[in-house]
Amino acid sequence: MSTGFILYLISRECVYFINVRQAYLFSPYYASRLSSRTVLFSCVPGDMQSDKKIRMIFGDSVKNVWIPREAEDLDKLVGEREQTANRLEKAELLLIRKANKAYRKNLNAGLTPSMHTQDVGEKPLDVSISSDGSVSPISTKSPITQTIPATALIATPPRAPVMPPDVNGSVAAQWIPAENRPRHRPLANYGRRVDTIKWTRDRLKVLAPKISKLRRQYRKGEGLAIPAVFVEFHTQVDAQAAYQTLAHHRANQMEPEIIGVRPQEIIWPSLYMSWMQRIVRRFLVQGFVTVLVIFWAIPAALAGFISNIKFLVKIPILSWLHYLPSVLLDLISGLLPALALMWLMSLVPGILRCMLSYLRWWYVLTMFSLRTRSWYHYRVKSRTFRPEFLLHLSGRPSLPDHDRHVSCVWGAAAID
Secondary structure, three states: HHHHHHHHHHHHHHHHHHHHHHHHHOOOOHHHHHHEEEEEEEOOOOOHHHHHHHHHHHHEEEEEEEEOEEHHHHHHHHHHHHHHHHHHHHHHHHHHHHHHHHHHHHHHHHHEEEEEEEEOOOOOOOOOOOOEEEEOOOOOOOOEEEOHHHHHHOOOOOOOOOOOOOOOOOOOHHHOHHHHEEEOOOOOHHHOOOEEEHHHHHHHHHHHHHHHHHHHHHHHOOEEOOOOEEEEEEEEHHHHHHOOOOOOOOOOEEEEEEEEOOHHHEOOHHHHHHHHHHHHHHHHHHHHHHHHHHOOHHHHHHHHHHHHHHHHHHOOHHHHHHOOOOOHHHHHHHHHHHHHHHHHHHHHHHHHHHHHHHOOOEEEHHHHHHHHHHHHHHHHHHHHHHHHHHHHHOOOOOOHHHHOHHHHHHHHHHOO
């Protein structure tokens, strides 16, 4: 009776999930996206990497065909430009904070900017004040003496500081000296110190035309083609039909990988793989997981040995455990093994992610996460990692079902 109810519940939930999925796929929000009608084909042979051949296979349902090409040089320059722009932004913010701090400090002290306020080539004018209150300039070159009213001189407001034109940070130079500006030691300059703001601005001016040139070459179709094709169809029905169609007569070639993927979800370096490289990397991943399943029992067994206090007391370095109170001994033998095993289980998802990201077997981040989860559950279900087996190695009786699966639950939570 209970088995039939469980089967009925699972079937009902599956039908409900299918209906929800179909409703989402046909919703205006998803159907209006370009990715909902685009299919990614991987391991495309060289003779099929053309717009004409793709349209011959799928017919008039094809709307656009995109064949990605190698752009490693462009990617490096764009990455360098982003890094340089971020460094310029941080340097500008640091300079603003320093200038603002010095400005507030001088403002509270009643000081004026330290920048030179006279124009270039202007000399001070000597004047003499007569008894009637008028001011007369004294000039050694001209015998003519000009009298200026003192009221006119006093009424003239003080002139504002003159900023040097086309000087970076001229406003900040009123309050902080040049040696306090942000500086760094770029490797391209052989480790010598340079002004960060000026250097990054000059570097951006150099990178901009190079990036524009490489982009024009890429748009013209220059460069080697990557064995992958993005095909856009007119409707979702055509895209689904092409996704379920055998596009090539050879195995592992021109396989429809995924539909409805966005550009930011694609692992672009993985598109360079051929079908042979993909098979080799798949076997490498399976071999690595198998070795991990076998040899991970060694540190897990060491964590299980903590529960055997009688064995630990025989070790000369840990002989002092015999003098601890019984409460602490029960805590060590009962809690520490579970915590150590939980910590070991939480390390496995990170190790699998590092290994899978290094091999780059999958093309989409969602497939990468799902594959990591499946490999982790394969590792958890293997008997080598079951807690009762580890406790059997350590000489301790088996735990109840609740304690037996504590580490598995914490390990699965570590993936999310």
